[in-house]
Amino acid sequence: MPVQKLYAGAKLRDLRTRLGLTQKDFASKLGVSLPYLNQMENNNRPVSTTVVLALAQEFGFDVTELGQGDSERLVTDMREALADPVFGEAQPSLADLRLTASNAPSLARAFLELHRAYRQTHERLASLDEALGREGSQLQPSPWEEVRDFFHYCDNYIDAVDRAAEQVGGQLDSAGDVRAAAIARLSRDGITVRLSQAAPLRVYDPERRDLVLSSLAPPATQTFQLLVQLALLQQAQLLEATLDLARFQSDEARAIAKLGLANYFAGAAIMPYRAFLAAAQETRHDLEILAARFGASIEQVAHRLSTLQRPGAKGIPFFFVRVDQAGTITKRHSATRLQFARFGGACPLWNVHRAFETPGQFLRQLAETPDGVRYISLARDVSKTGGHFGAPVRRYAFALGCEVRHAGALVYADGLDLGRDGAFEPIGISCRICERIGCHQRSVPPLEKRLMVEADRREVLPYRLE
Template identity: 40%
Template sequence: MATERRLYVGPSLRRLRRERGLTQSDMAADLEVSPSYIALLERNHRPLTAELLLRLSQTYQLDMSTLAGDGGAEDRARLQGVLKDPLFADIDFQTLEAGDVATNFPGITEAFLRLYTAYQEEQLALADRGAGARPGAGGDSDPGDPVAESRRFLAARRNSFPLLDDAAERLAQAVAAHDTIAGYLKARHNLRARRVPPKVMVGSTRRLDWHRREILLDDELDGASQNFQLALQLAYLELKVEIDEALADGAFETESGERLTRMALAGYAAAALIMPYSAFARAVEARAYDVEALGRQFGASFEQTAHRLTTLQKPGQERVPFFFIRVDEAGNVSKRLDGAGFPFARHGGGCPLWNVHQAFRTPRQIVTQWLELPDGQRFFSIARTVTAGGGGYGRPRIERAIALGCAADHAHKLIYTQGQPAGAEIAATPIGVTCRLCQRTECTARSEPPIGRQILPDDIRRTTAPFGFSDS
């Protein structure tokens, strides 16, 4: 006679409780059990009985497979990913150890993952402070810099928030029954989307008017931007609990830093609603990461699609890890996301040899480039301009360039490298992180000398590079 398989659902049960905003006592009262029993279930110290599974399903209107599903697979995958950090390289982990820990000790697993994330944030903060920026000089390490706080929060988590992905995917299924986000907002919230001229919006692109039960949109936004704004409004209305939970994982010195991060998480949720994780992850492989084709399939802009590609790191369902940067014609960075280990310049300008700065010469055209850093790391990058601003005559339009890239090892999966030889066989453009940290002494594009090099006088000899350097 076959032995009945015991069902341990600790992480799933804890996630369900938090998504509903319940304490253990609240859930215990709903299910007519003791709070201590809920605690034991969440720690995987007790299996879930069939009777309680049925009661959970009826009480919270759940599909039973929601709880009986992964059995903590997400936590196992996250833990296994973290243990690959070079910090643990000298420790011999057995293949099954991480899985055993995640399954049998979910509380310890969550505590370890939180601690590791805090460590990552602190490492990023130390890198900022060690880069030599002066207070008030505009660098990321300025005391109380809200932009730096938000960037560190996102970078420490590789811009991946599975909780938001799961919630947005469920919401996308509900939206699909009403065909459009506008239709869902009308049916679920009695809010009508209305497009009005810019003079009515008075400097806004989206405004929620509770009195008239309307969401007003600037009618000069293109279709993808209007749809994103509706998705963003819906995220604020229905995914507040999940956004708050993701935000609670961080420690912010400034209120502005916390608000910027909340905005970033709401934007993440909106993109996940338009491009649900499972469907989008399948599509990126089917279309070989063709950003323009993916944008057409999901009704998103080039920038929205490129941004979404940086978030596909859900444990167990990872796709190519990308980095993303957005710059204006003056070289100012307005957005920066890293999921590919690219060493962005935290202070000063970027390397002028990177074609993201040259994309303005060929507006709306994708340009590709192989890159090699001074330490030998190789990356593949695509760059293209995008436009922000109004769509009417006389409206100010802002041109920016965005670059999306990945490590050379992953480049063969992209449509942009098809027909090319292997990355190691292709000549790459030698670039630096920033001039102050780049030791390529022969570079004629250099704007500053690197840290620690003695500059030679030029009264006898002038080098082709802007600076000549001593050999020692």
């Protein structure tokens, strides 16, 4: 397999700007000529091995940050946006999209923001949304989408929050019982913690300084909610500073993001970064052993594995997605080249959908995306009961996976036939941008293919693709 050349002009420019160096000074420190640096920053030349070593030695730069994760994510998002029928057949080539994502990522994000504004306008008109009737209303992403994209483009890793949580988690764990230590920590601030069958998962009364948790929730959920409240009360300054840097466009988005950061803190405190990374590597990422060792749920462990992207101490790049029974994606993140549809559901050929049929069991799948990249995917259902007879049961399924080159580090890869081409199932991202011609589960035609409809011929689909 040929070695893939590394083009990272935008990241080189960003690093130079952060360091406050001119191109001439930066080139001198990297040991290259000024024209050569200029060509690399404009992606006319790949980043050489000499430059990679100089970045690490001269600036202590984590060279894994030069990877194409952000670019691939932007390319996927742009392809999906361009699949909107409003663009007709005027489709840029994949090479042009990659060039834009690499050389002008800010322009790519601006395009995505513009398309999102268009979609929301279209949807509001279609549903006669009252917001369009208000004077002075401005088009902006929904708060939920804005927060989702914030975590998406942070690689689902928030360094300052993660390190603070690691410190607190280590202190709680040293006491021997994270749950009891968290209660004691809150009690020192005059906060009473109690359980009640009638309470929701968590409710806090700031005037009475009274925290009530549901006694019907599983122990892992109770501990998690304890730490969420601890983060909101005792890490408020850190959370607010992080929110200030994010510059959300609405108070609603900021409020949603604050709760998201508190949840992030809770998971990172229960599973402190370095200890959890070491345990994950030792157990070959066995979710059940990790859940028992850290007192967490299977879903919490899977989600935490997808956040291990600390510069200089990265874990395996995982993707993590959670879907409901309708196939709608409710959580998503990918540190891999596999990206999820921003709108709609996941590919129906993916094993995450079959997890509902086998509750309590792990499903393994070897899969290949249209770009030829192969993955191992692990899926399992997650049922969340109301805790008493007659209470509604919320059912989800999650998938956790990585590129198959990391399979040796996963216990779930044992016994799978990784060397046989036929063992890998063809999956995609979204039918509108999936290039597979012969897919029997296709819901809509791909936008980039021409249809052939023949009245006297019928196959699985009512049309054929060129």
